[in-house]
Amino acid sequence: MFYVVLLAMVAGFLAMRLYSVLGKRTGHEQPLPRAAEERPAQVPIARTVDATPEQRTIANRxxxxxxxxxxxxxxxxxxxxxxxxxxxxxxAAYRMTLEAFWKGDADTLATLANDDVRAAFVEAIEARKAAGETLDNRLVTIERAVIADAAVSGRDASITVRFDADIAAITRNEAGEVIAGSLTDAVETHDVWTFARTLKSSDPNWKLADTDEA
Incomplete structure (x- = not known):
């Protein structure tokens, strides 16, 4: 499970990056939804005013x-x-988290994941260091990302995404010798990650709240 996470970047840049790509807010948000009987039965899942039929099809798929x-x-x-x-x-968050985990960058992970997930990552990183091992992994491609589930409880929202990706992975010992994996043979991975956020909070970023395998 823990062989899934991402690249070291300056913390300020990361915050701006996630602000722009994960749950971007426009500054014109409206109050939380009214009671069900007071609002339309259907609310568009994605903004479709300027969307083409093809874009709407992609969203549904x-x-x-x-x-x-x-x-x-x-x-x-x-x-x-x-x-x-x-x-x-x-x-983008999937790639950044994977690369930070592979590099053992706990500070970057703190900007991307909640406290529990970060603690689990750090524990795995420390165990790897204690064993004298390093990871030389590469995310080759993300074949597909699908929203598999979502939930809202009060103002707490979560969205679960299933990632189908190809990863080339190598584990090296203290001497730099390859003890597992291959960078020439990518392995198919199927990960299920849940991102969470408190709606209407001052923090616009969705953070990784759980990881699992599909």
């Missing part, structure tokens, strides 16, 4: 049906939220 009700609640609570943009940001 990348969302599993069970996630749609909660996504509508998120959009109703923060009209600036856009599903397609979130998925692009989730893929």
């Amino acid at each position: 990348n969302i599993e049906p069970r996630a749609e009700p909660a996504l509508r609640s998120i959009v109703a609570g923060e009209p600036g939220f856009d599903v397609n943009q979130f998925l692009e940001g989730a893929q």
Whole structure:
């Protein structure tokens, strides 16, 4: 599970990066949704005023049906939220987290994950260091990212994304010798990550709240 996470960057830049790609807010958000009987029965999952039919099809293809009700609640609570943009940001966060974990960059992980997930990553990093091992991994490609589920409880929202990716992985010992893996043979990986955020909070960033394998 822990062989899934990302690249060292300056903390300030990371915050700006995630602000722009994960749950971007426009500064014109409206209050949280009214009671169900006071609002329209259906709220568009993604902003479609300027979207082409093809863009809307892409959004639908990348969302599993069970996630749609909660996504509508998120959009109703923060009209600036856009599903397609979130998925692009989730893929960027996936790459950044993987690379930071592989490099043992705990500070970067703190900007991307909540305290529990970061602590688990750090524990795995320390165990790796104690064994005298280093990772020489590379995320070759993300084949697909799909919103598999979503949930809203009060103002607490979470979105679960399934990533299908190819990763080339090598483990080296203290002498730099390869003891596992190969950079020439990418391995198919299927990860399920959950991002969470408190809607309408002052922090606009979605943080990694859970990781699992599909």
